[in-house]
Amino acid sequence: MKFKDHHVPMQNGELARIKVVQGPDLGSTWCIFSPVATLGRGEDNDIVVSDLKTSRNHIRIYIDGARWGVADLGSANGTLLNGQPLKNAVLSTGNTLALGESILEFSAREAGTLVFTAPPKKPSQLLDERRAIEQHHKKLRALTTVGGLDIPKLTGSFAVSGVSTGGSKRPLIYGILAIGLAAVLFLDDSESPNKSNAKKDDKGRALASFLPDESKGEVHRTAEQFFSVGFREYREKNYLRAKLQFETTLQVDPGHFLARLYLDKCNQDIDDEVKFHLDRAKKSISAGKVASAKGHYESVTRLLYRDQSNPAYVEANEELKGIKKTLERGSS
Numbered sequence: 350m351k352f353k354d355h356h357v358p359m360q361n362g363e364l365a366r367i368k369v370v371q372g373p374d375l376g377s378t379w380c381i382f383s384p385v386a387t388l389g390r391g392e393d394n395d396i397v398v399s400d401l402k403t404s405r406n407h408i409r410i411y412i413d414g415a416r417w418g419v420a421d422l423g424s425a426n427g428t429l430l431n432g433q434p435l436k437n438a439v440l441s442t443g444n445t446l447a448l449g450e451s452i453l454e455f456s457a458r459e460a461g462t463l464v465f466t467a468p469p470k471k472p473s474q475l476l477d478e479r480r481a482i483e484q485h486h487k488k489l490r491a492l493t494t495v496g497g498l499d500i501p502k503l504t505g506s507f508a509v510s511g512v513s514t515g516g517s518k519r520p521l522i523y524g525i526l527a528i529g530l531a532a533v534l535f536l537d538d539s540e541s542p543n544k545s546n547a548k549k550d551d552k553g554r555a556l557a558s559f560l561p562d563e564s565k566g567e568v569h570r571t572a573e574q575f576f577s578v579g580f581r582e583y584r585e586k587n588y589l590r591a592k593l594q595f596e597t598t599l600q601v602d603p604g605h606f607l608a609r610l611y612l613d614k615c616n617q618d619i620d621d622e623v624k625f626h627l628d629r630a631k632k633s634i635s636a637g638k639v640a641s642a643k644g645h646y647e648s649v650t651r652l653l654y655r656d657q658s659n660p661a662y663v664e665a666n667e668e669l670k671g672i673k674k675t676l677e678r679g680s681s
Contacts, residue, residue, distance in 0.1 A: 350380045351396075365410070365417065365457045372451025373399040384412040387422070388448075392577050402426055402449030405574070410440065410455075417457055419446065572602035579611065588615045588622070589652065619652050623661050626652075630668065643672045 350360065353376060355368055360380050367379045367388070379396045388396040391405035398407075404424035411418050417440040421428045429447035430438050440446075446453045579594025592615040598608035630645035649665035656662060 350382070352378045352380070354378060359458070363458060364412070365455065367396065367410075367446075368454045368456070369398075370445070370452045370454050372449065373401075374451065381410065386410050389422070389424075391574075392581070393573065398449075398451060400449035400451045403451065407448050408446065413439075417441070417455070419455075424448065568602055572598050572605050572608070575601065576605065576608050576611075579608070583611055583615065586618075588618050591615050592619070623649050623652055627661060627665065630665070634668075639672055639675060643669065643676075646672070 363380045365381045369377045386395040389407035390403050406422045407424045409420045419440040420437040442456045444455050575598040579591045582591035595608045595612040626645040626648045630642040633642035646665040646669045653659045653662040
């Protein structure tokens with residue numbers, strides 16, 4: 350449950366809360382009612398943040414026995430707990446979490462009403478955390494330019510979300526990885542004079558060869574990303590855009606039940622809109638409102654531009670030709 354205020358009384362059944370001290374959601378408070386809650390910018394999270402530099406699924410906050418814990422979900426930019434990188438750690442009242450450009454303050458119910466409803470820390474008190482964020486991001490940016498390679502992407506969550514155990518060893522590890530990867534790529538580029546011909550043959554590969562590796566669960570994540578975009582478009586009644594996203598979801602994951610369901614809904618809603626515009630266009634013609642009829646017929650052609658053999662598209666297109674001639678005669 351989200352509130353746009355920090356001074357929120359304790360809610361029935363509330364277990365903990367997150368206060369945004371810095372970032373796009375500054376001033377907001379999320380009350381947590383379940384023992385597990387995920388946070389990120391994706392709409393499938395329990396806590397959806399506006400910070401574009403957070404990952405779609407960034408962290409998980411959970412109860413472990415009598416203690417609260419926080420785990421990084423393999424985020425792109427990592428997470429800092431009280432200024433220190435974390436992978437999985439104990440979370441206590443008053444702790445701050447830095448992710449993306451946001452700083453969050455955690456409070457558990459056990460802290461008591463006074464602490465629970467107290468104002469959050471002032472940004473001036475979080476100067477060290479902000480500096481830690483900046484230093485963390487600088488390290489990440491430096492890693493992406495080593496040898497021209499994108500190290501974080503190649504090494505996965507290990508590069509950004511591991512627990513720091515010694516600090517000074519990590520740059521050495523990244524340097525070794527960069528040298529090794531550069532050597533592999535160099536040898537791969539020079540191994541065969543016929544490689545350019547092989548690249549030409551690769552252009553004819555099927556779409557399936559570009560899909561994510563299903564063994565790593567990437568198919569499901571990719572399909573969910575397309576479905577989420579399609580669902581947002583569907584709620585906004587942008588049926589053509591939603592339809593394209595649902596079709597892409599089914600190309601990635603043919604067994605996606607919800608994508609199939611909402612694709613059928615899109616087709617039905619498009620059919621309903623087509624019938625509505627055709628009916629209004631005919632009524633406008635009868636009333637002598639040629640310009641209004643033209644707008645409705647154009648709406649039909651836009652809705653069916655991918656199905657130009659549809660009788661409704663053919664009818665609307667023919668009517669538009671007649672209206673165009675009528676308007677030209679009137680202007681002359």
